[in-house]
Amino acid sequence: MIPALLLASPALAESGEAADAERPADIEVIGHPDPEGLLPDQTAPQAVSAISADFITKQAPTLNAFQLVNLLPGANVSTSDPYGLSTSSGLTLRGLGQDQIGVLMEGAPQNDIGYFYAYPSQFADAENVRQIVLAQGAASIDAPVVAAAGGMLSLSLDDPKAEMGGLVNLSLGSYDERRAFVRFDTGVLGGSGIKAFVSYSNNRADNWRGAGHDQRQHVDAKLLREWGDGNRASIAFSYNDAKTSAYPSPTLADWKAVGRNFNHDSRYSEGNTNYWRLYRAPFRNFYVAAPVHLKLSEQLTFDSSAYLQLGHGNAPYGTQLTETGNYLGTEELSQPIALPGAVDGLATVMGNWTGKQFRIGDVSKLTFQTGAHTITAGLWFDYGTDRVTQSYTSIGADGHPFDQWGYQDKAIRTADGRLLAYENARTETVTKGFFLADSVALTPRLTVDLGFKGVDVLRNGRNYLPGPQSDVRSNSFAALPRAALHYKLDDRQQLFANITTNFRTPNEFALYNSYYGGELVSAGSGNLKNEYSVSEELGYRYIGPSLSFSLTAFHYHFRNRQVATVVNSGGALVNSTINGGSQTSYGLDGEIDYRPAKGVSVYISGEYLHTRLGDDLPVGGDLLPTKGKRAVSSPEFQFALGTTYDDGRLFGSTALKYVGRQYATFMNDESIKGYATLDLSIGMHLAGLIDAQRMDLRLNAINVTNPHVLSGVYSVSSNAQDTIGRGGTLIAGSAPAYYVGSGRAFVATLSRAF
Template identity: 75%
Template sequence: MTPKLSTIDRAGVARGALGAALLSAAVFATPALAAPDPAPAKDQSGDIVVTGHPDPEGLLPDQHAAKAQSAISADFITKQAPTLNAFQLVGLLPGANVSSSDPYGLSTSSSLTLRGLGQDEIGVLMEGAPQNDIGYYYAYPAQFADAENLKQITLAQGAVDLDSPTVGGAGGLLSLSLDDPKASPQGLVNVSLGSYAARRAFVRVDSGTIGQTGLRAFLSYSNIRADNWRGAGYDTRQHVDAKLLNEWGNGNRASVSVSFNDANSSTYPSPTLADWKADGRGFNYDRSYSAGDTNYWRLYRAPFRNVYVAAPLHLALSDRLTLDTTSYLQFGYGNSPYGTQLSTTGNFLGTEALAPVTLPGAVDGTATVLGNFTGDQFRGGSVGKLTLTAGAHRISAGLWFDYGTDRVLQSYGAVRADGHPVDPWGYQEQAIRTADGRLLAYENERTVTVTKGFFVADSVTLTPRLSVDLGFKGVDVLHNGRNYLPGPQSAVRLDSFAALPRAAVQYQLDDRQQLFANITTNFRAPDEYTLYNGYDGGALTKTGTTALKNEYSVSQEIGYRYIGPSLSASVTAFHYHFRNRQLGTLIDLGGAQINSTLNAGSQTSYGVDGEIDYRPAAGVSLYLSGEYLHARLDDDLQVGGDLLPTRGKRAVSSPDFQVGLGGTYDDGHLFGSGALKYVARQYATFVNDESIPGYATLDLSIGVHLADWLDGKRTDLRLNAINVTDPHVLSGVAAVTTNAQDTLGRGGSVIAGAAPSYYVGSGRAVIATLSRVF
């Protein structure tokens, strides 16, 4: 619903999906992932001998898909700081460029790009249910499940699964799988203390199998509070995860998962390059309030609440026919506020001039107020497929339906004399009104988004070693909305359809080696914010449009994968071509941040991803990942009546190379890990006249298993150091622009520059955690 600086979860819920969710909940399920064991050897007696070493790090679980795909498992996750969000946890994987504004992962001022493609191009699923914002396609990892409840995070860098309920996905797919409830009753308590007065508690209770029902469940609760690592303010988050599971004969499986998040996060301001050079990490909101101050930190605290419900189901209807469905419900509400000033006179509602407005606390006709940017979303849907095995063919077909509403308001609220907002949530009931009782709003709209899709695929086993996959997906996205501000615009409507064919081939060289290749198509429909007018001072400053074309991409991958007893590795070459490349950014209108989407024309990208996991001895694992990326714009960009000279320039937020190095040690008593990541230079403008240099981060951990010294029950004490070297860097681009400096267009006119803004890389933090199983 909002720009990247928003902390609002734009999840939604649809009443029409409730029945499907309850139906799935009644039977409970999801398909399970399986990884083959390495080929066993035999000694002279004929007994099976297991060679090699299991991976204690969990950074390269076995993969078998005909596409580039990496993952981290619980073995790795449990060694990391318990506060880290899903984006931070996958930072070592090939192509993953994570810009985090705070070490604990609590702020939504962060981003993830894959192969240079932003998080509005990356599909995110949790238990098979979509997590992306329905309006602007972003996902907010601070709202996802607690790390202790994650079984695996899988990152597909390029090709999204055909049956994934996501719009877009040229940048790949991030999938979170929750841990299953334990078969026996169990309790887990984690207590953490850390830098910046951080304190966190986590409690999980597993029911074990309940009587003769076959059902088992877990329920967890966490609570964290931490001061901002830079500037004034603090973050709070309380979170609940729950999962109910049933499994029965022939692989049938059903589950219902619920995640509830309640947080109040500080927004870290994003400096321009000039701000950074002048103030560095001192570029912050004001610690103390004085009359008229719109930069006071309490005016930038963003509360939000959201709930995710996912109900996946897997049923074996016969020996050859299976049914898989995932139904989901989501809803969320929150505020991404900012400080501003209003005058009692000279106000407009859209294009309509208003009579004088009564403003609480006004002095000489001017008052400091809280600018509310609220979002209220409801979403629900279901995706289902039937799969038939017939000889050499594995044929699947399915449907996807998604319904969501997004209510977006930019209203104003009163601020007390001490700078505290009267209503930080921005509820309409307490917002400032016009003289005739209407809501004084800078933006006021409601959008209904209906997505319908169908897909069909055939996986053909041509020989015991060779298989071919063919598939087709059709997706229709309808935005139907209303602009409630007086002016030339009222109803808006945009209907987009895309045909998405794909193909893949996989060849098994032997029991350990695989070759694969694929060609995949993706699209991104224009987000809902491109449809609406924007007004400032009664004038039309942003014209809504339905002329922005769908982004469409064709990508190819060819790769090699080795799965061995002590070494696993993969390497993938990739190529993309985009038409109508869409890039989300922010523009400032009268102090309010407004979403905008730029059409960057055609783009070509190619490169190589690779990763190696080597286990030289029991309890030791070494991991290396890397990426080379060549991403270039193919067209000059239309700006006004001229062309900006962008042909051949590097794509924004697309570092030429990245390198990750990780390692883990665990001998059953002592354990530890390290994670080093280097990201090369990133450009922030289409003409490449401003960039940030490359930088490196280093995380370390050390711990001890105490069970043998206590009562035998798992008890761990660990110390995590985040950003050990404390690099003073800009970690990513928060808002791109076409050009930072005034630039001469192809037609000879001067195209005015605008400064991009950036994320400030987070500082060093240390956090200690005591974990105990009961």
């Protein structure tokens, strides 16, 4: 279907071209348009913020999507490295983690099907991104995502250019940063009407702290065909091949003891499980998105977004194995295991946590306009498989693993040839959804939106380890009504209000048993309670010629709040969740964009967030007294200030972000202090000095003040200090872990179009 649409006849475009010819050539603009797209005009009946390519092109080209939205209201970004290469990063919106934020690229979901995480280092290169939209309150009704109570982040890729050309970016920076980016646009191919681009980038940088280095190769491509009155069909491809060294996350005690020196070891010695090469993670991912928009008649349109994802990678770690006394699930192995390099029956090995994912899906909808009504009806289908194996690979005398990918044919096996594994499972996830919405224009100024979405999530899995568990199953259905109101006070002022529902299933890790030493240590279950939330927003928006701003009040109520954390599963750090019971949150988001002169913009955003837990937390047969405490990873205050300048020759920007105190435990007995970061950039447009082609030279300073801080919560705990439960038992404390804020970095980039 897509190739046929791409080759559709261009004759249908004639009426549109004729209409363009009748439009006036000159339009007078009063005021100063936003030069950076930090607060583009919005009409949605909900809080929406965005950044455009005008802003993105002035930032360091290494930054990922999470880092780029750091200035927007409610966005709390925790990064482990200045260049955005590491997968150790976090994003919260209004205190809700990235496993609660739906992420789309060209309409295709980017979240992990098993754990709901999205990994921004795998997304498209910044040079190919046209716009990033952040909807802080909720995902749109037709979005193919679940677990989106925190909102939605949407990336739109740049369309291929109408004329043949290209772009080359070359960057050098701190920590031996080297990056090259090349893009080629075909222009319109003959009489087909098809235009396309393809790009390739290669990025390498040493770890800014500790030993190791990161490498990333990336390919983006897009084919587009437009015809008639707004019809368009496209196919976008994105391929990512990366090898990144994990940054270890310290506890507060580790941080106070050694600070930024809490790292993996640079040299290997016998028995050392902390050698950096044992923590170097390779991943390959391939994404395809094929959005289509067809105007079937004056009243009826059809939209479809088909997508495909393939991924494989390893998140390894160092550990030790003995030749005897091993178990496979609950089965004791009577025969010794052959371990190369073992000394006195003990060998240092690389533990693997490998994942192989396949996902395919489509969301399609019809939109019908009749009188005051705009009616939308659609279906969503998503099928995915996730094969997770925690195996072991031998290493050489120099500490180098025999196979960094953790492939089974090179992994350690039992005496009878079976794979020695701590975890070995395959999960199949089928998501089916439908939605129906009606937007009613009651008056020229007042619009009411009503909608309903039903989503069913089915998980079928198989645990391949010997033991009492084999097949697992979980099936959940959620009814998700919503309503919104939008009122135009005049041409510049808007009021909006909405109420939205969301749900989230526990992740797939919760389905499976965990065994250690032949004993069951954690029982999996398919009957765990789903999170369900109701959120409301009330907002005001002003769009002026030189000043624009918005203010949104929000409120959430959660049942069975699923809080993401990281647990140690046989040595591997695995994403998991804690059921935090009920929770209430409310607050204010605001943003202002002031443009006092042409090419000058001042942007200010802020958030106040109040959170309270509504229940005591069950721990070990007792109740931890958490009712009334603040939610984890939910700073009460955030503030951002950004400025930009561009006079056509010189340009520059500043970006200041402050994030307040964040609690890391449900008991609020451990937290990290508030901190601020500052990014600067300066550059020159060189077009006209050599020829008329675009040519820029810029210098970006990332985190220029270089504060030594913990930037976010990596893994939460119930309580850090020993606490007496409601029933009188002693509940032992456990230490949370944290992201270490990245160090200062400078990047110089020469950009040349041809």
